[in-house]
Amino acid sequence: MAGAIWCVVEDDRKGTPKKVMAEVIGEAARLGGPVEAVWLTDKASEDGLRELGSWGATKVWLLENAAFAPYRSEVWAAALAELAAAQSPKAIFGPVTSRQREALARLAARLGVGIAADSVAFAMEGDRLVATRPVYAGKLLSKVTWAKQPWVATLRPNVFRPAESQAGKTAAVERPGVKIANAQMKFIERREELSTGLPELAEAEIVISGGRGMKGPENYVILENMGKVIGAAVGASRAAVDAGWRPHRFQIGQTGRTISPKLYMGFGVSGAIQHLAGMRTSKVIVAVNKDPEAPIFKIADYGIVADLFEVVPALTAEFKRLLEK
Amino acid sequence: MKILVAIKQVPDTATQVKIGAGGKAIDTAGITWIVSPYDEFAVEEALRVKEKRGQGEVVAVCLGPDRAKEALRSCLAMGCDRAIHLNDPAWTAADTLTTARALAAVIKQEQPQLVLCGRQAIDDDMGAVTAQLSEVLGWPCAAWIMEESVDADGKNVRAARQVEGGLEVFDLPLPAVISAQKGLNEPRYPTLKGIMGAKKKEIKDVKASDLGLGAEPPQLSVVALEALPPRPPGRVIQGDVATAVKELVRALREEAKAI
Amino acid sequence: MRLTLTDEQQMIQTMAREFAESEIKPVAEELDREERFPHETVKRLGELGMMGMTIPERWGGSGADAVSLIVAIIELAKQCASHAVILTVNNSLYCEPILTFGTDAQRERFLTPCARGEKIGCFSLTEPQAGSDAANQQTMAVRDGDHYVLNGRKIFVTNGREASTALVFCQTDRAKGRNGVTALLVDKGTPGFSVPRTEEKLGIRASDTAEFLFEDCRVPVANRLGEEGQGFKIALATLASSRIGIAAQGVGIATGAYERSVAYARERKAFGVPIGQHQMIQWMLADMATTIEGARLLTLRAAALKDAGQPYVKAASMAKYFAAETAMKVTTDAIQVHGGYGYTREYQVERFFRDAKITQIYEGTSQIQKLVIAREVLGGDA
Numbered sequence: 001m002a003g004a005i006w007c008v009v010e011d012d013r014k015g016t017p018k019k020v021m022a023e024v025i026g027e028a029a030r031l032g033g034p035v036e037a038v039w040l041t042d043k044a045s046e047d048g049l050r051e052l053g054s055w056g057a058t059k060v061w062l063l064e065n066a067a068f069a070p071y072r073s074e075v076w077a078a079a080l081a082e083l084a085a086a087q088s089p090k091a092i093f094g095p096v097t098s099r100q101r102e103a104l105a106r107l108a109a110r111l112g113v114g115i116a117a118d119s120v121a122f123a124m125e126g127d128r129l130v131a132t133r134p135v136y137a138g139k140l141l142s143k144v145t146w147a148k149q150p151w152v153a154t155l156r157p158n159v160f161r162p163a164e165s166q167a168g169k170t171a172a173v174e175r176p177g178v179k180i181a182n183a184q185m186k187f188i189e190r191r192e193e194l195s196t197g198l199p200e201l202a203e204a205e206i207v208i209s210g211g212r213g214m215k216g217p218e219n220y221v222i223l224e225n226m227g228k229v230i231g232a233a234v235g236a237s238r239a240a241v242d243a244g245w246r247p248h249r250f251q252i253g254q255t256g257r258t259i260s261p262k263l264y265m266g267f268g269v270s271g272a273i274q275h276l277a278g279m280r281t282s283k284v285i286v287a288v289n290k291d292p293e294a295p296i297f298k299i300a301d302y303g304i305v306a307d308l309f310e311v312v313p314a315l316t317a318e319f320k321r322l323l324e325k
Numbered sequence: 326m327k328i329l330v331a332i333k334q335v336p337d338t339a340t341q342v343k344i345g346a347g348g349k350a351i352d353t354a355g356i357t358w359i360v361s362p363y364d365e366f367a368v369e370e371a372l373r374v375k376e377k378r379g380q381g382e383v384v385a386v387c388l389g390p391d392r393a394k395e396a397l398r399s400c401l402a403m404g405c406d407r408a409i410h411l412n413d414p415a416w417t418a419a420d421t422l423t424t425a426r427a428l429a430a431v432i433k434q435e436q437p438q439l440v441l442c443g444r445q446a447i448d449d450d451m452g453a454v455t456a457q458l459s460e461v462l463g464w465p466c467a468a469w470i471m472e473e474s475v476d477a478d479g480k481n482v483r484a485a486r487q488v489e490g491g492l493e494v495f496d497l498p499l500p501a502v503i504s505a506q507k508g509l510n511e512p513r514y515p516t517l518k519g520i521m522g523a524k525k526k527e528i529k530d531v532k533a534s535d536l537g538l539g540a541e542p543p544q545l546s547v548v549a550l551e552a553l554p555p556r557p558p559g560r561v562i563q564g565d566v567a568t569a570v571k572e573l574v575r576a577l578r579e580e581a582k583a584i
Numbered sequence: 585m586r587l588t589l590t591d592e593q594q595m596i597q598t599m600a601r602e603f604a605e606s607e608i609k610p611v612a613e614e615l616d617r618e619e620r621f622p623h624e625t626v627k628r629l630g631e632l633g634m635m636g637m638t639i640p641e642r643w644g645g646s647g648a649d650a651v652s653l654i655v656a657i658i659e660l661a662k663q664c665a666s667h668a669v670i671l672t673v674n675n676s677l678y679c680e681p682i683l684t685f686g687t688d689a690q691r692e693r694f695l696t697p698c699a700r701g702e703k704i705g706c707f708s709l710t711e712p713q714a715g716s717d718a719a720n721q722q723t724m725a726v727r728d729g730d731h732y733v734l735n736g737r738k739i740f741v742t743n744g745r746e747a748s749t750a751l752v753f754c755q756t757d758r759a760k761g762r763n764g765v766t767a768l769l770v771d772k773g774t775p776g777f778s779v780p781r782t783e784e785k786l787g788i789r790a791s792d793t794a795e796f797l798f799e800d801c802r803v804p805v806a807n808r809l810g811e812e813g814q815g816f817k818i819a820l821a822t823l824a825s826s827r828i829g830i831a832a833q834g835v836g837i838a839t840g841a842y843e844r845s846v847a848y849a850r851e852r853k854a855f856g857v858p859i860g861q862h863q864m865i866q867w868m869l870a871d872m873a874t875t876i877e878g879a880r881l882l883t884l885r886a887a888a889l890k891d892a893g894q895p896y897v898k899a900a901s902m903a904k905y906f907a908a909e910t911a912m913k914v915t916t917d918a919i920q921v922h923g924g925y926g927y928t929r930e931y932q933v934e935r936f937f938r939d940a941k942i943t944q945i946y947e948g949t950s951q952i953q954k955l956v957i958a959r960e961v962l963g964g965d966a
Contacts, residue, residue, distance in 0.1 A: 073459070098469060098486065098488040098489055105421070105453035109425060113544050117452055135450055136351065136448060136449075188496055190492070193490055248508040249487065263581075274338055297559070301560075307566075314570040318570050517599075520599065
């Protein structure tokens with residue numbers, strides 16, 4: 001409907017919305033809604049549609065077409081733009097993901113409106129929306145606003161409080177017809193990363209990170225063991241990545257991934273500005289380093305000054321004890 | 326093959342940034358400026374495409390004030406053949422869309438086969454220009470690429486995008502826009518010869534009117550820049566490792582409720 | 585008066601700084617500890633056009649001016665003094681005299697590969713009995729047809745083991761004293777030319793310092809640089825120029841130690857505040873900053889005079905003398921700022937302290953520099 005806040009669905013590519021959608025929908029509801037989901041997929045699951053409703057979407061605009069998978073920005077942006085032109089939402093939100101950071105930017109250009117990427121807070125000031133975004137390596141916050149609707153924005157995962165799932169709440173599903181753009185780009189293949197069996201870095205609620213203090217690539221196994229116990233992703237500092245100890249996709253920081261988990265634990269991470277840029281919005285920060293002067297202690301909620309090779313096994317055992325209770 | 330690289334000049338990460346008078350932008354006094362690191366990957370990749378093909382031209386483009394010429398000169402020193410400086414008071418408050426439109430207008434004049442950008446500039450971290458530029462041009466686009474190869478007859482680029490859990494590989498018919506992610510390459514240092522030769526290369530000044538563009542107000546504007554709210558003071562847990570670890574787990578569970 | 589670098593000089597400075605920070609800094613400690621010559625990074629410096637910076641492009645160099653060379657050396661020495669001296673010796677003590685005094689055939693053969701950084705050159709003047717007293721050359725070259733037969737021993741040759749060719753000073757006519765000194769280009773592998781040993785040193789341990797032995801070593805007359813008897817003049821002119829490079833090395837060593845001290849003073853706490861807030865630390869940092877700036881300006885001025893074609897012997901000696909003394913004083917204080925940690929290998933100021941000492945000794949000791957300055961000041965009277 002006109003004046004709705006749209007939440008563009010990020011799914012697992014198998015027909016189920018990702019958990020991060022509860023955060024996007026939760027924030028849209030806090031801003032006053034009405035909240036509608038827009039789902040571009042080749043195949044939506046019934047469970048998925050129910051889940052969107054239970055989080056608080058009053059309507060799901062379901063664009064189900066084989067052309068939406070694999071994702072291509074040309075196809076997504078055109079379909080979203082056509083629907084937006086017809087329905088006039090006041091805002092279009094999506095989580096920061098590889099697809100949406102590109103598709104929503106492209107959509108904003110097509111609609112001739114602004115985009116606030118990687119936002120960490122929103123507030124209504126009168127009848128305008130103001131988004132807060134970290135800038136300059138997270139050293140400052142920038143508050144931005146739009147010249148006109150729809151307000152397009154992407155939301156940093158793990159920052160916004162997720163909507164509670166409420167049984168019985170359902171969304172009306174509408175299947176509008178949209179023109180499918182002729183894609184110029186052609187999908188060739190998807191190459192899976194070797195699975196670590198641990199959560200994806202950008203989505204994980206707990207992230208463990210190893211820095212130069214890890215001394216070498218062979219030692220990351222102790223962090224992975226802890227990751228398995230507490231369900232954490234394992235990342236690395238730039239120093240460790242540049243030394244060739246970990247592939248680049250595990251890098252946290254300015255030239256790597258920006259994360260905002262509920263719990264971040266850095267082991268042998270000094271806390272260079274580049275690293276802080278990628279993790280300083282984490283809710284709880286734990287630092288373990290044998291150098292008491294390491295800059296990371298300045299932003300840590302809890303610190304232990306000790307040799308990580310003593311702390312990690314002890315901590316893993318302690319977590320195990322706690323979680324087995 | 327003509328390749329255009331869009332770059333931005335940004336403060337060096339290590340530079341202290343302070344909020345300037347007016348509260349909407351940083352105080353630029355004393356700042357060390359650099360080419361945004363992802364843009365350096367883009368420049369490097371453009372040079373490699375040209376070198377691999379044995380011919381071609383690499384044109385660096387930057388929208389920014391007078392000081393941005395330094396950034397363009399660095400690109401020329403790395404090996405770009407010439408540069409275009411989009412410099413006009415009309416672009417002072419440019420948002421990503423204004424920037425994309427200005428770049429698109431230059432691209433229409435220059436008609437490159439391939440446009441490379443960095444995945445985002447490390448000042449405002451918006452990361453939107455690549456996609457918006459491709460939309461304005463109506464070209465295909467692939468952001469955050471880790472690999473690329475242009476085919477022998479210059480009709481197509483195969484690009485691998487970094488996505489959650491893997492890489493997605495696409496063929497894009499040229500002309501196309503792609504943006505560089507870290508890991509694509511290791512940028513070269515400019516050689517002495519490159520530096521000495523840079524001053525002989527052209528940096529063309531372009532104003533909005535040269536592109537047939539007016540001064541449109543930005544679609545997204547900054548209301549205020551603010552310092553980070555201070556984090557509550559943390560504490561260093563004392564005691565031997567066994568004691569400290571027990572206390573940490575207790576605190577994470579009971580105080581922080583993080584586990 | 586203008587005291588700013590040109591855009592080009594600034595870009596060279598930035599490139600050298602980034603290279604030194606990314607490529608040299610991570611290996612500097614290890615190279616020092618293992619006394620290992622940095623083949624890999626020296627090769628990269630060559631590819632970047634840094635090994636023959638002031639040599640024209642025609643002869644394989646980059647055609648940069650002396651100021652550019654100086655700012656680059658400072659950046660290298662901020663991370664590793666050994667790299668700085670390896671480059672300075674190749675560029676200023678080997679390539680420059682061949683450019684100035686050599687024939688085109690000699691430039692082609694001996695200069696171009698070294699200016700490109702494909703090979704390395706060295707300069708061999710010092711002998712067991714001829715250090716500061718350089719005219720007292722004992723190494724003899726006796727003409728035999730179209731060859732000289734060379735006999736003698738040379739010491740303290742920087743780059744000596746790694747060099748492909750040595751610029752060797754010797755006597756062709758002992759009776760003429762300094763006017764009997766001649767310069768020869770001697771290739772490694774020439775029969776009778778051996779490198780019996782290299783020195784174990786206090787500092788600049790990644791650079792090699794070799795001893796040369798010549799035993800009936802036959803060197804073609806075509807390898808003579810300049811005329812017979814012109815050697816001493818060549819040596820003095822060359823040393824005046826390369827002194828500016830050593831001054832830059834001193835400035836770089838001092839700056840490297842100073843920057844590490846400032847960072848440490850901001851981080852390290854004592855009595856509840858960063859030690860940089862204590863006045864006695866502030867005094868030391870202020871002295872460091874001021875003397876370094878003085879040394880830097882003297883050094884750049886000497887290079888600027890050289891670029892302008894003006895006499896620069898006095899300026900070069902002043903720069904070298906002051907920069908060397910500054911490097912020694914600043915690195916001593918840098919250890920003091922770091923306290924006990926400064927005396928350990930964990931913080932790098934200890935290496936800078938050891939590296940600084942040589943700048944007061946080689947290419948004319950501080951005492952010799954004062955002699956040169958005094959002579960210049962008093963004119964012909966001293």
